Amino acid sequence: MVISFRNLKHRRALVGVSSLALIAACLGFAALNAGAGVRNAAAPAAPEVRRVQATTVKPRSIEDDRRAVGEIRPRRESDLGFRVSGKLISRAVDVGEAVTKGQVLARIEDEDYRNRLRSAKADQVAAEAVLVEAKGAEERIRRLLEKGYTTHANYDATLKHLRSAQAKLESANASLDMASDQLDYTELRADFDGIVTATAAENGQIVNVGQMVVRLAGPGARDAVFSIAEAAFGKASNAGKKPRIVVSLLSNPAVTAVGVVREIAPMADTATRTYQVKVSLEDAPAEMRFGASVAGRLDSTSAPVVVLPGSALFDKDGQPAVWVVDRQSQLALKSIIVARYETDRVIVGGGLAKGDIVVTAGVNRLRENQKVRVEKGDMK
Incomplete structure (x- = not known):
């Protein structure tokens, strides 16, 4: 029994020593972790450096x-019609035909006008007979009166009858000329050499005075006609000079004319709100036929400007801006003027200087003063 009691005390002592050692080890480990945490908190975080694509500003004329x-x-196109009304009995031309000056294009029924001419001639003969009698x-x-056998009153009445x-x-002669002209007007003749581009009346149709029967176009001079929006005019760079336009066929861009x-229409079209612009072509090739679709561009170069891709644009207080990389490789948002x-x-007219480095992609993910890195090969 004595031996067992001693062994028990010895075991308790060993357990106590072990517990103290374990507690000391735990405290040491906790202290070590706390020291490491303090060191980690004290170390500053490395700044984020974003890789960007950019281009170097080089103003140039384009x-x-x-x-x-x-x-x-x-350039010359006329809607031809009769100067008198009547029934169309003959139209001698069709669309596409070439005609010469004075050629008969159409006729209306002329029987009534012949009768008017005969009546006017009869009135003229009667007036001539009355004049002969009045003169006698x-x-x-x-x-x-000279011999004193009549009065001045009788002579005055006779003189009035003569006049x-x-x-x-004179009235009869004028009526005869008018009747003769009206008979001539029953034939529609070409005023100039040209090509028939449209017709608007058929045989048997009653046509009124001035109604278009044939549209005639001069085959020589030609215009390219465009509808231009107001914004395209901008500020005139060459005030007082007529702009030169390069015109090419849409179906064959190799066919061009300058x-x-x-002519620029003084008022915008009420439907499209565009202005009609007529360009007088010099030596237009035969392939540019009437009605052909063409494209036109201004034959000039601009003042030095900066050309940026649309992806470079950003917004600053509602105004266009771009991200510029400074010498410290930090970003700055810079307002620009878009031409x-x-x-x-985008054609930039102001706000950037030669040598500025402008970010061209991913602009929505950037912020002011952010560090960036422009990789070789990304500079354009």
Whole structure:
């Protein structure tokens, strides 16, 4: 029993020593972790450096490649119609035919106008007879007055009758000329050499005065006609000079001609709100037929500008801006002046200097003063 009691005390002592050692080890480990945490908290986080694509600003003059689509039209085109009304009995031409000046294009029924001409001739003969009689009476009464066989009142009446007969003859002559002209107007003739581009009346149709029967176009001079939006005019860079336009066929861009703007409509079209611009073509090739679709662009170069892809644009207080990389490789948001927007690029007219490095992609993920890295090969 004595031995067992001693063994028990010995075991308890060993357990106590072991517990103290374990507690000391745990405290040491906790202290070590706490020290490491303090060191980690004290160390500053490395700044984020984002890789970006960018381009270096190099202002240069560019061709104005804005284009407008229009069509070829004759410079001289007239809607021809009769100067008298009647029933159309003959139309001698069709669309596409070439005609010469004075050629008969159409006729209306002329029987009524022939009758009017005969009536006018009869009135003229009657007026001439009255005038002859009035002249004879005036001469007789004048001689009697000279001899004192009649009064001045009788002579005055005879003289009045003579002058009235003269006026009636003049009226009859004018009516005869008018009737003759109206008979001539029953034939529609070409005013100039040209090509028939449209017809608007058929045989048997009653046509009114001035109603278009045939549209005639001069075959020589041609215009390219475009509908241009107001924004395309901008500020005139060459005030007082007529812009030169390069015109090419849409179906065959190799066929080109150069012209100058000869007319700009003073008012916009009420439906499209565009302005009609006519370009006078110089030596237009035969392939540019009437009605052909063409494209036109300004034959000039701009002042030095900066061309950026559309992906470089950002917004700053509602105004266009771009991200610029400074010498410390930090970003700064810079406002710009946009000269015009195109399909996939932006023409910058101001706000950037030569040598500025502009970010061209991922602009929505960047922030002010952010560190960036421009990789070789990304600079354009």
